[in-house]
Amino acid sequence: MNCTDAQTLFNQYLDGELHSTEQPVFDEHLAACVSCSESLSRLRALMEQAEELPSMVSPHNDLWPGIRNQISNSSPPRALCDSVVNNSSND
Numbered sequence: 577m578n579c580t581d582a583q584t585l586f587n588q589y590l591d592g593e594l595h596s597t598e599q600p601v602f603d604e605h606l607a608a609c610v611s612c613s614e615s616l617s618r619l620r621a622l623m624e625q626a627e628e629l630p631s632m633v634s635p636h637n638d639l640w641p642g643i644r645n646q647i648s649n650s651s652p653p654r655a656l657c658d659s660v661v662n663n664s665s666n667d
């Protein structure tokens with residue numbers, strides 16, 4: 577297994593979905609490869625942060641139905657819709 581192979585398995589590994597034949601080869605590569613081992617710990621930390629994220633981003637999600645209603649009620653030109661979407665994504 578090389579680094580590219582190992583990295584394609586990171587998500588499955590963290591989800592506990594690694595195939596039983598892949599697990600030992602993956603573990604063996606991680607033990608030998610500092611780069612992949614560090615990448616995996618960073619990814620694991622990111623996933624732990626992401627689990628805490630929904631409560632932080634939910635206000636933005638709650639705003640969208642209201643914005644969408646305003647857009648569909650007032651039926652602005654398409655260009656205005658695009659500028660509203662672009663502004664909110666730059667926020």
Ligand SMILES: [Zn+2]
Nearest residue numbers: 578579609612
């Ligand atoms: Zn590696």
